[in-house]
Amino acid sequence: MRRTASPISLVILGLGTFLLVLAPLLAWYVKPRAAVNPIDIDTTAVYTGRGSVFDTEKIETVPDQRITVTQRVRGDVADSERSGNAVWDVVTSVDTDKSLPAADPHDALDLNVHRWVLDRKTTEPVHCCEEKPYIQGEAYLKFPFGVQKRSYRWWDNTLGDTVVLRYRGTEKVQGYSGYRFTGSVPPTKTGTRLVPGSIVGQPDRPQVLAEEWYANHGVELVVDRATGRVIYAQTGPRRTLRAPGGKKDAAVLLDAEKIAFTTETQKEAVRQAKRDSGQLRLVGVTAPIGAAVAGFVLAVAGGVLVARGRKGDGTPETSGTPDVPQPTLTK
Structure with missing residues (x-):
């Protein structure tokens, strides 16, 4: 019987592709707007x-x-x-x-x-x-x-x-x-x-x-x-x-x-700088790298699973009904 790709493998492949597309969008589109x-x-x-x-x-x-x-x-x-x-x-x-x-x-x-x-x-x-x-x-x-x-x-x-x-x-x-x-x-x-x-x-x-x-x-x-x-x-x-x-x-x-x-003003300025720069780093560096790595891994894994699911198992197709011997007519 010929196999077909399982829904799970398609989901994994789709998620990986989505993350690969998301990674550059975060770095080049979202960060400049943040x-x-x-x-x-x-x-x-x-x-x-x-x-x-x-x-x-x-x-x-x-x-x-x-x-x-x-x-x-x-x-x-x-x-x-x-x-x-x-x-x-x-x-x-x-x-x-x-x-x-x-x-x-x-x-x-x-x-x-x-x-x-x-x-x-x-x-x-x-x-x-x-x-x-x-x-x-x-x-x-x-x-x-x-x-x-x-x-x-x-x-x-x-x-x-x-x-x-x-x-x-x-x-x-x-x-x-x-x-x-x-x-x-x-x-x-x-x-x-x-x-x-x-x-x-x-x-x-x-x-x-x-x-x-x-x-x-x-x-x-x-x-x-x-x-x-x-x-x-x-x-x-x-x-x-x-x-x-x-x-x-x-x-x-x-x-x-x-x-x-003053010391208090310095501390508050540093606190805000850490917070804001951390958010920019998350959107522009950490999240894109993480999305790219995870997307690559999932895309490869999903591709492998899809390929295996569609590969035949090497047996011929049958109707599922057993052969029954036919009687021979003799005179």
Whole structure:
């Protein structure tokens, strides 16, 4: 009797073929769609350090003050869904112990509110949705997915321009390895401010349109390679005032050589980086490899079973009825 392939062997063959097709789809189709910037982000980063700040009550710069920078990023889901981009609202406050805890962010030493709109896949700035200011560069708050070992143009909101951050190797933060980037900002005029003339060395003038200058002793970032998330950040801002046309700083508003992520902020950033990079690795590497291996094994096994089931057993076909001798007619 001729054999036919069993249902089980066909199922095994079909499942193996399905997994072989699924493997490249996970790597080339699903992963790129999983690596997108969120629209419902709600995160807070806290930096601390010591430095000099201008005391508006004493009308002088006070040294060796504890400085706390709080940066909260929240996504505008409605605007994000309408535009197809990630619309993030950023509130950054600078405080000393004198203004903390602050019931109102406007009580801070300095407060900056702005909106960043970014492409959800590439992280490049998008200019829409009442974006303010006009942000440029390749990265701000986070790097693109799949960070490379090269220099990046990082947006410095205080400078109002990009800063080149150069790749400096790898570094561990809370036991988690990331790419390290560094850069600095030379003294640069960023605007003007109306102040009493006495602040900039011109006591005979009641009001002066002083020049605002900004520099940065050093920016250092450690970034998760897969997600582009910043797991450690350090900055050294210096903000000063000069008399109109002046060549030297006349008043120091803020000067700190190092303000960095707190330990709690580092731990939370590392936790999120591990979670997100793990999900991307699962979809883009682990699952495709597993599907490919399992699919190959099942396809081979199913093919063998199907071939064996269809192979004849070497006996002739019969009707299933025994031969009965016929009588011979003789005369």
